[in-house]
Amino acid sequence: MAGGAAALAAAGLGAARTAGAQTAVTPATPAAPAAPGAAKPLPAYVAWKDPATLIQHSGTTIETRRSAFGTSPITPAERLYIRNNLPAPDAAIVADRDAWVVAIEGVKQPRSLSLAELKGLGVETVAMVLQCSGNGRGFFPSKPSGTPWGVGAAGCVMWSGVPLRQVAAALGGVAEGMRFITGTGGEKLPEGVDPKSVIVERSVPMAALADALLAWEMNGAPIALAHGGPLRLVVPGYTGVNSIKYVKRLAFTAQESDARIMSHGYRISPPGAKGDPSQPSVQEMAVKSWINSPAGDGAPLKPGTVQIAGVAFGGVNAVFAVEVSVDGGSTWLPARFVGPDLGRYAWRNFVLEARLSAGSHRLMSRATDSTGQVQPRDRAENAGGYNNNSWADHAVTVVVA
C-alpha cells in the first residue's frame, strides 16, 4: 500500500485510502459552489434546458457556463447557448414540422417546398461550431453595447438536412448573376415598424453553397423551436447570425439583403463608429480556443497534476494544433487532442497534463488552423465587440493552495 500511495502522490493525488472502503467518502476537492444563476427559472420556450449550466443575460440571450463544457466535442442541446434577435415564433410551427414551407428563389425554377419535400431531396450531416458573432464581447474593456458574452455563446452541434446545393440543382440550378445566398427568418415581426428594420435576413457569399444545409435535425433530434426548428439554414464556418432560424425564404441574390441587420448590423466598425455597408460584415469565423477546465471559478486546486482541458476550432478551416501556457503566455506546450475528429467545421477537445505548484497561475490556450493561422494574443478592436479570438482575453486564473 505504501508503494501505491507514493505512486499516486507522484501523480498529484491525495492521501491513500484503504482499498475497498466504499464508505470512506472524502472528496479530494470541495464541491464547486452552487451555480449563481441556477435558481432563476428559464423562459418557457427553453424550459427544457439545464439552468444550472447556463447564464441568463436575458430571455433571449443565454450563455453556457465555461465549467459546463465537457470533454466530448458535441454540446448537448440542453446546455447550448441561445441568442435570438427576436422572440421565438409560436410553438405551433413545430406542431406539424413536415408542413413547414420555404420559398426558394433565385433559381431557374423557383417554387416553395415543404419540409416533407426537402427530406426527399437528400440528406447530409455536418458537425460544426455554432458561435454568436459577439462571443467574447464581455472581454472588451470598451464595453460595447450588446450582450457581454464570455466564452459560452458557442457550442459544437451536429445538423442534418439537405445540402442547399442539391435543392438548387433540383430547381434547375442557381439563376444567372447571383452572388449571394440570402436567408429570411420566419419570426413574427413587431407591428408599427418598418419590417426591413427588424427582419432577420442575412446574405452570405455564394462560396458558402459548398457546405450549407437546410437542416431539420440538431444533435439527432428535430430542431427545437429555440434553435430555429422546424427548418434552419445552416452555414458551417460562419457566425451564428448567418444560420437563419425558421427559414421561410431562401434566395440566391445578386446583391446583399438591404435589411438593417445586414446593411448596418454585424459590421466590423472602427471603435466609436456606427455600422454601415462599407464596413466588413461579420461572417467567417477565425481560429480560436479556450480552456474550460479548470474554469477558474471554483475552489483552489490542490498542488499536483491537473488535466487542463478546452476546445479549439479553426472557423472556416480545420483546427490543426493547440498549445497551452501555464505561465501567462511566456512559454507554450503542445496539447493533445482527445476524442473523435468530427471534421473541418467542428471543434476539438484538447488536454494538457501539467503540474501546478502553490500559487496563482494564468492558463491560456492558443490554436493554429490548417492554413497556419495562429490565434492572436490581442482582440481586433471594433465598435460592436465582434469576433474576439484573443488568447489573452480568454485566459483563466487558477489558484493552487
Next chain:
Amino acid sequence: MAGGAAALAAAGLGAARTAGAQTAVTPATPAAPAAPGAAKPLPAYVAWKDPATLIQHSGTTIETRRSAFGTSPITPAERLYIRNNLPAPDAAIVADRDAWVVAIEGVKQPRSLSLAELKGLGVETVAMVLQCSGNGRGFFPSKPSGTPWGVGAAGCVMWSGVPLRQVAAALGGVAEGMRFITGTGGEKLPEGVDPKSVIVERSVPMAALADALLAWEMNGAPIALAHGGPLRLVVPGYTGVNSIKYVKRLAFTAQESDARIMSHGYRISPPGAKGDPSQPSVQEMAVKSWINSPAGDGAPLKPGTVQIAGVAFGGVNAVFAVEVSVDGGSTWLPARFVGPDLGRYAWRNFVLEARLSAGSHRLMSRATDSTGQVQPRDRAENAGGYNNNSWADHAVTVVVA
C-alpha cells in the same frame, strides 16, 4: 414554373406550389400517428427523457423507437434506451459526484480512488455503440424470456473518462496472473437473498483493457444516474451489461466473477437449455445494421424518391460498408455513409436514395465490418435471445400508395 414542377416530379415530389406562398401549407405526407406510448409517464429517475421517442416495456426496460433515431451518429441522452438489472440507486450518489469512490484491486498497489482523484489521472473520449445483449430479442419466433426488444435497445454515445490502463499504471500495473477485468456495480441489493445471485458483477477478457474507460461524462454532460453515473466502467465493443454502472469495485482477476449474472446469465445457451458457465458469454458485439427511416410504422409513402436511412456498426471492429435491398434481399445496392466517422466503436449513419413504386416493399440493410465479416441473414438461435444481428429480422415493410 412548369419546368420546376417537372424537375420536382422527377425527384418524386408532389404538385408544385406557388413560390413564396408561405401560407399554402399542405403536408406532402400525413403526420405520423401519435406515438402509442406517448401518454404513459416515465418513472421519476428518467422523467427527463422524451417519452414520445420511447417504448416502455417496464420501469427499468425502456426502448428507443425506430423512428426516433435521427441521421446524426450520436443518440441524445433523452432518447437513449434504459436497461437496468436492478433499480437505480438513490439519487444521493450523484449529489456529490467527485466524492464517489471505486476500489481498484488486482493491481500491484491496490487502493480506493475518488472520482476527483481519477480525474487527475488522465482523460480520453470515445464514441461507441451501447447495445443491450438482448436487442432484437423480439424478433425471435421462439419468444425467449426477457424484454422483447426491437431495434431500440441501442444507441451511440460519447463517453469521457480516464483510460483504465492509466489507472492500472498509476497503481503499479496489473498484478501477475490476472486475466479478466471484473467490475462490480453499486446497486443496492435486495435483502434476504444471496448477494451473488443478484449483484451486477461482470468480467471481460484483459484484451478490453486497451480501450476501457472509467467514465464520468456521457455526451458532454455528467453521466445521469439512469445511465450509471457518477462513474461507469465503459467497455467499447462489448454489449451493455459489461459496462458496469455506478462501478464501486474494479478488479483485475485471475478468474471470471462467480456472480450469477456472469456464471449463468448472459450465456449463449442452446434453445431450451439453461445458462451455465460452460457456454460462451455474451460479450463482444458483431457487425449489424438496420433501417430507421422509413420506419414502416407511419402512413403510406407517396411514389417516388425516398431517402432510406439507418445505422451500421461493426461491434468490436469498425464498420466498412453497408448495402441496402429494396426487394426483400434479392439484390443489394451500396449505401452511402453520411456525417462524421466517430471511430471504430461508433455506428455510422447510412443513406440510400431509391425510387419506390406503388405497392408493398420489404427494405433491409446489410453491413460489412473492417475484417470482412458480413451481417448474416439469419439469427443464431439461442435460449436467451441474445446477439440478434440478422438482417432479415431487422427489415421494415413500407407501403407506397
